[in-house]
Amino acid sequence: MSGDELLLAPLHDLKREATRIAELDPDCKFYLFGSAVTDxxxxxxxxxxxxxxxxxxxxMVLDEMAGVCGTWPIDLVVFSPDEEAECDFIRAQACQPLDTNYRI
Structure with missing residues (x-):
């Protein structure tokens, strides 16, 4: 595995799991934030x-994400829409949808 492939492996696994979970819950939304977005x-x-x-x-999300979170260094935050809105987390943390094409 090349350096870039190794760098992208967690992101590929996250996208795969997000896609799988979206089949179970189409309303579920995944975002990246922090250094995964900024650097x-x-x-x-x-x-x-x-x-x-x-x-x-x-x-269900916590259960379904346990495997990928145990494999890679992933910090998972799970909110209801009301909890996210209360702290305006998406805006405050400059979250980006997981399906965005990131350049590394």
Missing amino acids: PRACADYDVLVVATTHEKRM
Whole structure:
């Protein structure tokens, strides 16, 4: 595996899991924030926000993401839409949708 492939492996795994979870819950939204967005070549971990509508769906996201979070350095934050809106997290942290094409 080349250096760039190794650098992109966590992102590929995140996208794969987000796609799989979206099949279970199409309303679930995934975002990247922090150094994964501002300086992807130097990021030590991937900060991921997931917004899911119900408590059950948020628990499902945590369960479904356990494998990829155990494999890669991923910090996972899971909010309801109301929790995200209350702290305006997406704007405040300059979150980017996970499906954005990132350049490394």
